[in-house]
Amino acid sequence: MTAAPEDPSSPIGEDDREAAVQRLKDAYAGEHLSLEEMDACLHRALTARTRGELSAALISLPPETPGTTSTIAAAGGRIRRRGAWRVPRVLKVESAFGKVRLDLSRAVIEHRVVDIELRLGTGGARITVPRDATVELEGLNTGWKDVLYKPRRRSDPGRGPRIRVSGTMGFGRLRIRHARR
Structure with missing residues (x-):
């Protein structure tokens, strides 16, 4: 049995990682992150193995706007x-x-x-x-x-x-x- 998608210990896929990297790039382009913050968050997102680790890399970002x-x-x-x-x-x-x-x-x-x-x-x-x-x-x-x-x-x-x-x-x-x- 696999872990539920909301489970912080569940593994992430490449689609999840790519979506996180894109959110970080968008936040940097929107001037919500400095270059140093983006580099640190990118490193955490690219090395994340679980949903909890990936969420921690995105914690400083503004919430996603639905319907975009x-x-x-x-x-x-x-x-x-x-x-x-x-x-x-x-x-x-x-x-x-x-x-x-x-x-x-x-x-x-x-x-x-x-x-x-x-x-x-x-x-x-x-x-x-x-x-x-x-x-x-x-x-x-x-x-x-x-x-x-x-x-x-x-x-x-x-x-x-x-x-x-x-x-x-x-x-x-x-x-x-x-x-x-």
Whole structure:
């Protein structure tokens, strides 16, 4: 018989560890932790073997806000978001085939860091980000074409949100551009 998930002595899996590391990175990006605190907490999270040890590594973090992850999914057709829509902290976009259009230029972005995770089969994706946003493309695997993105030269780095794009794309191209105004 295995221990209940709430049992502090139950072992943790790699998914638990990865989620904890991501929370620590987000807390550092949100300026809730100093670099030294993050390093110490990361060390504890990466060496933790039980839920109790992992919880101890995260004790100094602010509580997680529920409802900060949303998924937009379609088997086919078009996925489109534009205008004044509320962008969650983590946005998962899944489509077997079809076009994806995300316009964040007029969207309500309440988080300093927004993760967009793409799981696309065929069809292209176009993402328009705010003028002052910083875009990071770590962990994005494209199967067919390279990403088209030209970073803006900025006079005030760190002013806008950080948009991190990751995931996988089969056949199609990802185009990212900054809004003109």
